[in-house]
Amino acid sequence: MTTDTAEAVADFSTASSQAALATEPPITFPKNSPLQRAWQDIVAGTCNWPLWLMLAYQDIKLRYRRSVLGPFWITLSMAITVYAMGFLYGHLFHIDLPHYYPFLVTGMLSWTLIQTIIIEANDTFEMMSATIKQVKLPYSLHIHRIVARNLIIFFHNILVIIPVMVIYHATMPLNAYTLLVIPGLALIYIAGVIYGLILAMLGARYRDISQMVKSLIQVIFFLTPVMWNPATISGTHNMEMLVYWNPFYSFLQMLRAPLLGQAPTLLNLMIVLGVMLVGAVASLCLLARYRARIIYWL
């Protein structure tokens, strides 16, 4: 059988390859547009949730391997940070602790989630380059892995608020609004994947972006009312605008408000949805344009 095929292609050199190709049964090459392929990448990546969930979980397991407390080090280090900060700033700024503690703890928890997603998303493709160069997987799957990992860490961190909730139950009630945590997390997750994709692509192509983002995020942390109460700047119009139109504040409120037993404002929700819509269009366009190039950037 092999000799037959061998004779058929005996004179199959580069020059005659075009002619030989024409005599063979015609091959239909898939004609998917880059946009379709980008969309397929996102759908395939999202649908393979058992894989990214497992990888996210493995990442956490790996980080705390051989330590006695394991992932609960996340909880403990968060607890030490926020309890110490609350005590220090509460006394420094002469704010009454029953109001300040719940505000700071919920703010820090929500901010940490948002911040680490942003920082880690930047290096996603670089970090996963060994896998990307070895196994063909949708690019969006790696982003899901990063965002899911941070969500799991958030669920460890959330234990920190339990003592605060018990001690300051008067200023931090559990009520129907608390349930809004779930849609809040969902919105942050989706936004994390949307913007994670953009940041990961930028970070893979321009290696300065990740350093830039790391220092910028510190500035944004101070500009956003995480540690300080936005009520303290009421009256100064410009500052108020800066706070209420700050998209980070709106995303923060998606989590903090329900945790404090309040509802986020309609403006918060509108800003969040608007930012997500713009991001979704931008990330789809970028992915359509550059998806095939990502591998060559690594």
Add this chain to the structure above:
Amino acid sequence: MAIIALKDVSVQFPVYDSNTRSLKKNFLRLATGGTVSEDNRKHVMVDALKQISFTLQDGDRVGLVGHNGSGKSTLLRLLAEIYEPTNGQLHIDGHITSLLDITHGIESDFTGSENIAMRGAMIGLTRKEIKEKTAEIAEFSGLGDYLALPLRTYSSGMRMRLGFAISTCIKPDILLIDEIFGVGDASFIDKAKQRMVSLLEQSSIVVMASHANALIENFCNKALWLEGGRIKFFGPTQVALERYAEAA
């Protein structure tokens, strides 16, 4: 039915951490590697593959020959769907197994079984399949209880065994091999050879890169000779190897 079809496929790499000014002009045509040039934005570009066209169908066993840097590995990565063509069209149908860099992506802090589970999930196995395969991999690799230990305790030979056992545990339609014969010690080489031969026989299409011409003569009915990213010759193994030997 498996099929691989390429039409005028080119692969061009940008190299961002190299400055065009640091290139000596006489380097532009090199003995090894693709052509180095610069694009209109002054980025260094490497033409790894240039206008490759061929079609492979069931029963084709193709050996890739050529110098270091002639584009063999790039072509294999392209066929593994890891690289995408920068130009031209590519159509691949069939389940692909690539044995390109078998120990790559192995996590050294994870145990053998965890690595099997992770790699298995990545190549698309279900939980149940992974369980079945784990026993088979343990048996084949001969690692036994070592699978419960983290990979960093393994010798490099043991890593190769594990990587090989995982990579070859599913039967593909298309098999891509990059210089893989000779894994592990003498006793394992025989086992590995047997498995390779059985995989080679069961796959519809095989593409293998090797500098060992004897291997290509034994296993391939066609050979593709690459030079500087272009096809120099594609045809029966004997003819290709003869012409390649004459040129060298």
